[in-house]
Amino acid sequence: MEAKTEIKNIAPGRAKRKIEGRSLWMDAWLRLRKNKSAMFGMTLVIIICLAAIFAPYITRYDPYDQLIWKEGASAKLAPPSAAHWFGTDVYGRDIYTRVVYGARISLQIGFAATGISVIIGVILGSLAGYYGGFIDDIISWLTNVIFAFPFLLFVLALVAYLPPSLPLMYMSIGIISWASFARVARGQVIQVKGMEYVEAATAVGGGDGRIIFKHILPNILAPIIVQATLEVGSIIMLESSLSFLGFGVQPPKPAWGYMINEGRQFFLSGQWWWSVFPGIAIMALVLGFNLFGDGLRDALDPRLKQ
Amino acid sequence: MMKNQEKLLEVKGVKKYFPIKGGILQKTVGYVKAVDGVDMFIKRGETLGLVGESGCGKSTLGRVILRLLDATEGEINYGGKNILKLKKEQMREMRKKMQIIFQDPYASLNPRMTIGDIVGEPMDIFNLAKGQEKEEKVLELLHVVGLGTQHIRRYPHEFSGGQRQRIGIARALAVDPELIICDEPVSALDVSVRSQVLNLMQELQEKFSLTYLFISHDLSVVKHISDRVSVMYLGKVVEIAEKNELYDKPLHPYTRALLSAIPIPDPEVKRERIILEGDVPSPVNPPSGCHFNTRCKYAKLECSKIEPQLKDVGSEHFVACHLF
Numbered sequence: 074m075e076a077k078t079e080i081k082n083i084a085p086g087r088a089k090r091k092i093e094g095r096s097l098w099m100d101a102w103l104r105l106r107k108n109k110s111a112m113f114g115m116t117l118v119i120i121i122c123l124a125a126i127f128a129p130y131i132t133r134y135d136p137y138d139q140l141i142w143k144e145g146a147s148a149k150l151a152p153p154s155a156a157h158w159f160g161t162d163v164y165g166r167d168i169y170t171r172v173v174y175g176a177r178i179s180l181q182i183g184f185a186a187t188g189i190s191v192i193i194g195v196i197l198g199s200l201a202g203y204y205g206g207f208i209d210d211i212i213s214w215l216t217n218v219i220f221a222f223p224f225l226l227f228v229l230a231l232v233a234y235l236p237p238s239l240p241l242m243y244m245s246i247g248i249i250s251w252a253s254f255a256r257v258a259r260g261q262v263i264q265v266k267g268m269e270y271v272e273a274a275t276a277v278g279g280g281d282g283r284i285i286f287k288h289i290l291p292n293i294l295a296p297i298i299v300q301a302t303l304e305v306g307s308i309i310m311l312e313s314s315l316s317f318l319g320f321g322v323q324p325p326k327p328a329w330g331y332m333i334n335e336g337r338q339f340f341l342s343g344q345w346w347w348s349v350f351p352g353i354a355i356m357a358l359v360l361g362f363n364l365f366g367d368g369l370r371d372a373l374d375p376r377l378k379q
Numbered sequence: 380m381m382k383n384q385e386k387l388l389e390v391k392g393v394k395k396y397f398p399i400k401g402g403i404l405q406k407t408v409g410y411v412k413a414v415d416g417v418d419m420f421i422k423r424g425e426t427l428g429l430v431g432e433s434g435c436g437k438s439t440l441g442r443v444i445l446r447l448l449d450a451t452e453g454e455i456n457y458g459g460k461n462i463l464k465l466k467k468e469q470m471r472e473m474r475k476k477m478q479i480i481f482q483d484p485y486a487s488l489n490p491r492m493t494i495g496d497i498v499g500e501p502m503d504i505f506n507l508a509k510g511q512e513k514e515e516k517v518l519e520l521l522h523v524v525g526l527g528t529q530h531i532r533r534y535p536h537e538f539s540g541g542q543r544q545r546i547g548i549a550r551a552l553a554v555d556p557e558l559i560i561c562d563e564p565v566s567a568l569d570v571s572v573r574s575q576v577l578n579l580m581q582e583l584q585e586k587f588s589l590t591y592l593f594i595s596h597d598l599s600v601v602k603h604i605s606d607r608v609s610v611m612y613l614g615k616v617v618e619i620a621e622k623n624e625l626y627d628k629p630l631h632p633y634t635r636a637l638l639s640a641i642p643i644p645d646p647e648v649k650r651e652r653i654i655l656e657g658d659v660p661s662p663v664n665p666p667s668g669c670h671f672n673t674r675c676k677y678a679k680l681e682c683s684k685i686e687p688q689l690k691d692v693g694s695e696h697f698v699a700c701h702l703f
Contacts, residue, residue, distance in 0.1 A: 094494075272479075276477075277504055
C-alpha cells in the first residue's frame, strides 16, 4: 500500500529527482515477506544453516568423542539431560553435537547436488527449448529415460562399486536428478522464446548469446529457483534414506539417516532419543525448504495463486 | 508532406510457407501458406497501410520483411539490395535501417529490464553510444516519445499500455531507422490512448522522415494514417491504391465487402452492406485460381483456374481481379 501511494504522488513529468523503479524481484520479496509460513520455513532453514556453520561454537563436545572411555558406563545411552540435551548414544557420543554436525553433511549434499543438477538441467533444457528440432528430441528422450530410471539402484550400485565419499554422493545424486530442471527450463524457454521482446531483440540486431543470457535466462530464473528450493529438500531426504540403508555417508561421520538406523534397535527398549532427534532434524530442514519453496512460488508468480 | 517517388522497399513474389509436421517421424505433411506470393513497394517517406482480416498473413509479411522469419521464396529489395541474400553480419547492419513496433505492449518489453536498458540496448549492440552519452540519448528519446526523465530506471510493469507502446517506439527509434514496420501498434490500446499514439507516430514521421508500413485490421485507423493502402486476402495482395482512391472507388469485390463493414457514426445514413458468404478458406489448402473465387458473387469460370495478377488500372491503382 505504501509503495502504491508513493508512485501516485509522483505523477509523470512532475517529479524532479530520479526514481528507482521497483524490479520484479523486489516485488516478489515484498510479497514473500507477508507470507507467514514461507517466512517460518526460511527461518528454519537459516537457523539450521547457522547452526551448521557455527557448529563448534554451539556444542560442548566433539562429535567423535566417545565419552564412555572417560566417564564410564553412565555416559552410555544417557537420556536427555542438562549435560547432554539430546542424550548420548551407545558409544557415549553426545547426540546434540552429532545432530548439529550432521546438518553440515545434509546441507552440503543438498546444496551441492542441487547445484550440479541445476547446472546440467538448465543447460540441457535451454538448449532443447531454444534450438528445438533434433536437439530437442534427443534431450527430451534422455530426460524421460532419467525419469524412468530406478534412481536408488543407480546410486547404490555406484556407491557399492566406488569408494564412498561425499563428492561421490552429491555427484551421483546430481547427475540423476537434473531431469526435473531440464523439463522446467525447456518449457519456460519455449514460452519465453516466442515473446515479442525476444523478437524485438533480434530486430535490433541482438545475437544468440545476448538473447539467451539477457532476455531468456533472467525470465526463466524464477521457476528454476522455486524448483531448486523444493529439490534441496527432497535431495536431503534421499541422502538420509541412502545413509539409513548404509550406502550414504559412512560412519563415524554423523549422518542423520545413519543415526536413525543405528538408534532404531534401541527405540523400542526405551532409548528413543538416538533415533528421534536426528529424525526431527530431517523433518525440520525438509519442511523448512518446502514451506520456503512454496512461498517463493507464490511470491514469484502471483498469477498462479489467484 | 513532400513525396518522394523513390521506392525504398520492393517486395517481389514473396512466399512464406510454414511446414505442418505429422506422424511419428515428424514428416512434413503439408504447408500453411501464410504469405503466398506478395508484390508491393513502399516509397520513401510514405505510409503504406496493410489491411486484411486476422490470419491473412499481414503480420507474417511484416516479419518476413525484417527477416525475423525466413522467406520461402521471393525477393525483398531494400534501397536496391536484395536483403534475403544478405549474410547474417550484413543483415545485422541492415537492422539499423529497419525497425518494428509490436502489437502487444505487454509482451514486447522484457519485464526484467529497466526502461533505460530497453531503449539503450540497440545502442549497446551497435556501439552507438556508451555511458553518459548513452544515457543522454536515451533520455532524449524518452522525451521525444513523451515520457519523462524520471521513467528511465523504472520497469515495464510500472507503466500503462499507452506508455509501454511509447517505450516500444523509443526503442525502434534508437538506431535512427528509415523504415518502421508497425504491426498493429494501436490495436491493443484503449480508444482514448489510440489517437495519442497515432498522432505521436505522425509527428515522429515528419521529424525523422520515417517510412511506415502500417499493418492493421482497423480500416478507419489505416485511412487516418496512410498515404496508400494495400489490401490482403489469404496470403495475397488483392488491391493497392492511393488512400482516397481506394476508399472512394474500391474495385476488388473483397475490398468492397471489407469497406462496407466500416461503421458510419450516423444512424440516419443507410448503406448497402455486402455480407460475404462462408468462411475464409484454410491457408493450408487455398482455392485454386483467385483465392477469393469461392466467396465472390462475380466469380466466372476462369477465376477458379487462372490466378489473377496485379494490374495497374490507372494512377497507380493496382488490382488483382479478372473483372478488370
